[in-house]
Amino acid sequence: MDKPAINYLVEGEGETIVFIHGLSDNLNYWEVLANPLKNKYKILRFDLRGHGDSKLWGDEITVDSYTEDLNCLLDELNIDNVNLVGLSLGGAIALNFAIKYPSKVS
Template structure:
């Protein structure tokens, strides 16, 4: 087992929120949302293995390894209760964590994610691996139309190109391929009923990567859960005004622990 520490940022005071990013992202993904919520909560953002400033290490990469890393971090920080928020790959990690370490979880928010890799997702993740084999920039160009609506891309061409150039300098393609393999081997669908904390599930109406049916499945199998489908977005929900909209959902949800 590797002996290393996750890179993380902790801000604010109050109940703890732990943010878990998606494939090829890092803790900066949550910056706008964290800046809103840190006024009322202790907000922790992490870089998963091989992402951002966290090393890949030598362990075989699985969703369970990501979960174990997070549990080790919380133990190190002396945190015994946490509100989990995970996006895409991070949502799968959050589900796995909530099943394996249920006593540590106060509430769960899953965004644009899935509980098992079926034939549709196998095809999707295999396409991810193919584009990654061409390097990060090819992967980036492939992914952008998958995660953002056309008008968002059109209105932010310069910023998106700049982000590609910046990200390509530090991207760990090997880690992203291993993360994709972890997704291909992920399946906790039969264990979802073990999650007994309030769960908020967020989906983009036009998500091509994890269509809304995957979030509907989560709502059906997690007994104390609620699904909210956001209009005018694909896979990436944190677009424009949605940061403030989602922060309100999260604030109300975490404060009240109520999915009704």
């Protein structure tokens, strides 16, 4: 079974900043910070699996599974290099992503 799509929003142009929300939040958490930055940067906000408008799938949800979801989303969007900003669970995902994919992180 194919996994469902991740709900995301891309705004602006320039270097990419990815905002990763915490547990029980969604991509709207970052709206106040993202709005002024989208005039200078490409902003990617997304709902983690099982949050917001992204469906829950899979037997086990781990930081690694969230990390792989982000990697797949970046590949789908043809984004090769990002700056990561995460809060709480999002911070753990950002750190794990930077460890697993250092060449993709500014």
